[in-house]
Amino acid sequence: MSFISYLVNGISLGSVYAIIALGYTMVYGIAKMLNFAHGDVIMIGGYVTFMIMSTMGLSPWLGIVAAVVVCTLLGVVIEKIAYKPLRGASPLAVLITAIGVSYFLQNIALLIFGANTKSFTSVVSIPDLVLADGQLTISGETIVTIIASVIIMIAMTLFIKKTKTGRAMNAVSEDKGAAQLMGINVNKTISITFAIGSGLAAIAGILLVSSYPALTPYTGAMPGIKAFVAAVFGGIGSVPGAMIGGILLGVIENLSKAYISSQLADAIVFAVLIIVLLVKPTGILGKEIREKV
Amino acid sequence: MKRILGLILVLVMAMSVVAGCGGSGNDTETTGSSTASDKFYIGGIGPITGAAAIYGQGVKNGAQIAVDEINAAGGINGYQIEYKFEDDEHDAEKAVNAYNTLKDWGMQILMGTVTSTPCMAVSAKTAEDNMFQVTPSGSSPDVIVGDNTFQICFSDPNQGIASADYIAENALATKVAVIYDSSDVYSSGIYEKFASQAESKGIEIVAAEAFTADNKSDFSVQIQKAKDAGAELVFLPIYYTEATLILKQANSIGYKPLFFGCDGLDGILGVENFDTSLAEGVMLLTPFAADATDKLTQDFVATYKENYGEVPNQFAADAYDAIYTIKAAIEKSGATPDMSVSELGDALKGAMPEIAVVGLTGKGAEMTWAATGEVSKKPMAVTIKNGVYTAN
Numbered sequence: 001m002s003f004i005s006y007l008v009n010g011i012s013l014g015s016v017y018a019i020i021a022l023g024y025t026m027v028y029g030i031a032k033m034l035n036f037a038h039g040d041v042i043m044i045g046g047y048v049t050f051m052i053m054s055t056m057g058l059s060p061w062l063g064i065v066a067a068v069v070v071c072t073l074l075g076v077v078i079e080k081i082a083y084k085p086l087r088g089a090s091p092l093a094v095l096i097t098a099i100g101v102s103y104f105l106q107n108i109a110l111l112i113f114g115a116n117t118k119s120f121t122s123v124v125s126i127p128d129l130v131l132a133d134g135q136l137t138i139s140g141e142t143i144v145t146i147i148a149s150v151i152i153m154i155a156m157t158l159f160i161k162k163t164k165t166g167r168a169m170n171a172v173s174e175d176k177g178a179a180q181l182m183g184i185n186v187n188k189t190i191s192i193t194f195a196i197g198s199g200l201a202a203i204a205g206i207l208l209v210s211s212y213p214a215l216t217p218y219t220g221a222m223p224g225i226k227a228f229v230a231a232v233f234g235g236i237g238s239v240p241g242a243m244i245g246g247i248l249l250g251v252i253e254n255l256s257k258a259y260i261s262s263q264l265a266d267a268i269v270f271a272v273l274i275i276v277l278l279v280k281p282t283g284i285l286g287k288e289i290r291e292k293v
Numbered sequence: 294m295k296r297i298l299g300l301i302l303v304l305v306m307a308m309s310v311v312a313g314c315g316g317s318g319n320d321t322e323t324t325g326s327s328t329a330s331d332k333f334y335i336g337g338i339g340p341i342t343g344a345a346a347i348y349g350q351g352v353k354n355g356a357q358i359a360v361d362e363i364n365a366a367g368g369i370n371g372y373q374i375e376y377k378f379e380d381d382e383h384d385a386e387k388a389v390n391a392y393n394t395l396k397d398w399g400m401q402i403l404m405g406t407v408t409s410t411p412c413m414a415v416s417a418k419t420a421e422d423n424m425f426q427v428t429p430s431g432s433s434p435d436v437i438v439g440d441n442t443f444q445i446c447f448s449d450p451n452q453g454i455a456s457a458d459y460i461a462e463n464a465l466a467t468k469v470a471v472i473y474d475s476s477d478v479y480s481s482g483i484y485e486k487f488a489s490q491a492e493s494k495g496i497e498i499v500a501a502e503a504f505t506a507d508n509k510s511d512f513s514v515q516i517q518k519a520k521d522a523g524a525e526l527v528f529l530p531i532y533y534t535e536a537t538l539i540l541k542q543a544n545s546i547g548y549k550p551l552f553f554g555c556d557g558l559d560g561i562l563g564v565e566n567f568d569t570s571l572a573e574g575v576m577l578l579t580p581f582a583a584d585a586t587d588k589l590t591q592d593f594v595a596t597y598k599e600n601y602g603e604v605p606n607q608f609a610a611d612a613y614d615a616i617y618t619i620k621a622a623i624e625k626s627g628a629t630p631d632m633s634v635s636e637l638g639d640a641l642k643g644a645m646p647e648i649a650v651v652g653l654t655g656k657g658a659e660m661t662w663a664a665t666g667e668v669s670k671k672p673m674a675v676t677i678k679n680g681v682y683t684a685n
Contacts, residue, residue: 002521005546009513054566117534119567128545139545212510214538222507257514263475263503 001135006258007251012142012211014250015149019204020227021234021242022156023197029173029237030193033091036098037078039224040105041198045071045205046215047113050120060123067202075198076191084187102221109217120213123206141211148207152200153243160239169193173237226269233273235286244284330631332375335360335619336400337612338391338415339407340383348608352407352429353378354601355609358593359616369623372630374616375399381406385414392418401630401637402426404615407608409433416442423638427618429611432556434482437666441638443645444668445611445618445654446580449479452555453486455672456528456578461494465551465576466526468499470519472512472539473530475503483530483555499524504535512539513546520548529554533561540571551576553674559607562680569680580654581610582675582684590653607654614652614660621648 020042027035048070049063082101086094126140160166171179172189180186208223209215226249234245249269256268276284337356339349360376363369377398379391388411392403403419403426406412412431419426420439428436429445432452437444447455460466469491474480484501491498499522502515516539519527527543527550529536536558543549554577562569583594583604593613597605619641622628626644628637642664649659655670662668675682 002517005517006514009511009517013511050566116565117537118565119537121566121568130547134547137546141545208510212538213541214510214534216534219510223510253508254511254514257502258518261503262515262518263505266505266508 001132002258005136006254008138008142010251010254011247012145012250013254014230014247015145016204016208016211016223016246017227017230017249018149018243018246019152019200019207020223021231021246022152022239023201023204024228024231025234025236025238025242026156026169026193026197028231030169031083031190033083033094034098034228035083035194035197036095036224036228037101037105038197038201039220039222039227040102040109041071041074041078041201041220042205042208042224043109043215043217043220044074044105045202046120046209046219047109048202049123049206050118050209050215053123054118054121060125064123064203064206067206068199071202071205072195072199075194075201078198079191079194084190102224106217106221113217115217118215120209120215122210122213124210139211141207145207145211148203149243149246152203153239156196156239165189165192229270229273232283233276235283238283238285238287241283241285248284332373333369333623333630334375334377334399334401335616336392336395336398336403336405337376337378338381338388338395338403338405338411339378340411341378341380342382345383345408347606348430349380349383349407351606351608352405352612354597355593355605355612356404356429356616358596358600358609359613363616363620369620370627370629381411383408383411385411387411388415389418396422400424401632401634402619402641404429404612404619406431409436412436423635425619425622425638425641427615429615430608440664440666441642443618443642443662443666445615445660446556446668447578447670447672448667450482450486451667452578453483453488453530454490456483456530456553456555457487457490457494457496459578459672459674460491460526460528460553461496465553466496466524468497468522468524469526469528470500470502470522470524470550471498471528471530472502472504472515472519474505474509474532474535476505476507477531479557480531487528487530509535510538512542515539516543516546516548519550520546524550526551526553529558532557533559533564536561536575537564537567537571540575541568544571553577556580556607559682562677562682569677572677573679575677576674576685577677577682578672578674579607579682580670580673581605581607582673582682584682585684587657589651589657593653610653614650614654617652618648618650618660621650 023038045067048067052058052063052066053060078101082097122141124140124144128140129138168184168189171184172186176186230245230249231242234241252272253265253269257265339352340346341349341353360374364373379394381388381391388406392415403424406415407430409431412428413435416436416439419441423441426442432446432449434448471484473484500519502518552575556579558577559579561572622641622644625648626640628640645662646664649661651659656673658671660668660670674685676685
């Protein structure tokens with residue numbers, strides 16, 4: 001019974017990683033850059049919902065909508081101000097800029113909200129699921145997180161495959177120059193990608209702090225890094241890969257905490273990552289792209 | 294990597310503030326001026342502005358009450374006390390500046406500093422000058438490296454011993470689980486001492502689960518393991534931020550053991566928007582509870598409220614005891630104000646292992662000191678009842 005509990009909690013944690021990883025992987029796939037500020041957008045999403053729900057006392061739904069709107073705008077603005085002027089610059093310059101944006105967001109949050117921990121009221125109101133005479137309790141947050149991540153995964157896959165904008169994204173990710181020649185507005189497509197990724201980050205943020213309700217300006221930093229690992233694990237650039245990577249990461253993390261050592265959990269997760277990358281350098285679902293000569 | 298490092302550094306800084314071991318500020322308080330050597334000049338240093346201000350203000354005010362009482366009762370061996378407090382803003386450099394300022398003022402004895410990081414810097418200076426120093430709340434073992442410095446609060450590792458003793462003496466549990474932060478000195482230091490003391494007291498540690506600074510939001514596994522191991526009590530030698538998560542996650546799987554923590558949990562009720570009903574019944578080792586019924590505490594709390602308009606915290610009580618400890622050491626050694634700083638230092642540090650002080654923070658029992666500077670006193674615990682800390 002404990003095993004099932006570890007597993008369910010691992011899937012729940014992994015689902016949050018997966019939603020964050022989706023943002024990483026989409027942005028990487030299309031803009032070929034690692035948006036290290038992604039984790040901090042999550043934190044902003046958490047604070048926006050906190051302000052609306054707890055400080056103003058309004059409905060959680062309003063909080064969720066506001067967080068998604070604010071984060072979407074934030075994502076677009078960050079892209080316009082910080083990344084777009086560097087589109088032709090070396091990848092290293094963009095990477096450093098992303099780290100700069102990350103610190104900027106953390107410090108802004110410190111300034112506005114202070115360093116004190118805020119306890120987040122869960123947005124989930126469905127009751128906990130108690131199974132097997134109370135030996136196994138699955139929290140409402142866990143259920144909602146898992147369902148939400150599955151829905152988002154399916155929706156994103158359909159969006160990319162079926163809609164015009166989605167196909168434009170695919171085209172830009174394959175060959176920016178050719179896409180432009182085919183009449184696709186590359187800049188707009190990249191903006192939309194940032195908007196979607198950041199909107200998803202808001203949802204991930206709300207789910208994260210609903211399950212683990214301690215909100216600080218650094219809340220998003222570590223999950224952001226873990227999600228990046230998940231994205232690489234699953235094959236960066238691949239939507240189902242991000243999902244699989246995220247869930248595997250969460251499950252491995254929880255099971256190694258449970259059965260090996262709670263101190264070594266992170267070491268084990270990263271060891272698995274190294275092994276996977278040694279065997280399959282592009283990640284589990286990553287496509288191997290031959291350099292064209 | 295840089296980012297992770299930055300994160301860890303920030304975390305360490307944040308924690309040192311929470312632990313009550315840092316400093317910041319620059320305010321001055323003078324209680325009079327006299328150049329005659331018929332008075333003892335006691336200086337105080339601590340953060341009365343900045344992020345740790347709440348600690349420094351408590352110390353400043355608590356010590357003031359003790360000084361006023363002693364002066365009104367005729368002083369120490371007939372000598373009045375001159376007391377002056379300088380702000381350090383929880384900053385090591387400013388603390389050293391404050392120390393120099395106080396030396397110019399004529400300080401002979403230092404009551405301070407309040408937080409550990411500045412205290413380490415100032416202790417190095419007092420050791421050079423051989424100035425007698427009593428820190429009310431600098432809890433790191435590193436602050437008492439010099440033989441001239443003494444602590445009123447338990448040192449970090451000793452909180453582990455005191456916790457195990459308290460749990461054993463009050464028969465709170467025989468099967469205990471520990472959840473601690475293996476990446477933090479405060480937490481792992483307490484855990485190690487707790488583990489060895491628990492063993493000798495016949496307490497069985499059925500689960501010792503760690504987390505790290507990089508992995509501290511999901512505690513479901515640690516809690517589940519504690520539950521499966523049948524722990525009746527979960528010992529949390531950690532800070533309150535993680536504790537709020539643990540309490541919530543334990544509650545969500547319907548696990549309701551007794552939770553027991555150290556002074557790092559002090560502040561849990563102040564977390565914005567935290568559902569304090571989750572903390573109901575949590576016990577924590579803290580030196581002082583403002584609602585204790587003994588006369589000493591009640592008088593102190595009443596005076597404090599009258600003078601400063603609020604309920605004193607543990608730091609105020611530590612400072613009050615620090616001043617009375619200095620008084621006891623002076624009386625024991627027969628020191629006089631005309632002695633030099635170093636002579637006073639020698640006399641008082643020689644007297645410290647021989648004195649016993651009953652104060653606000655020892656649960657009515659005597660506090661004694663080892664020559665190393667560590668205090669030995671009766672641990673005291675409070676329980677959170679109806680959303681307030683209540684003395685046991």
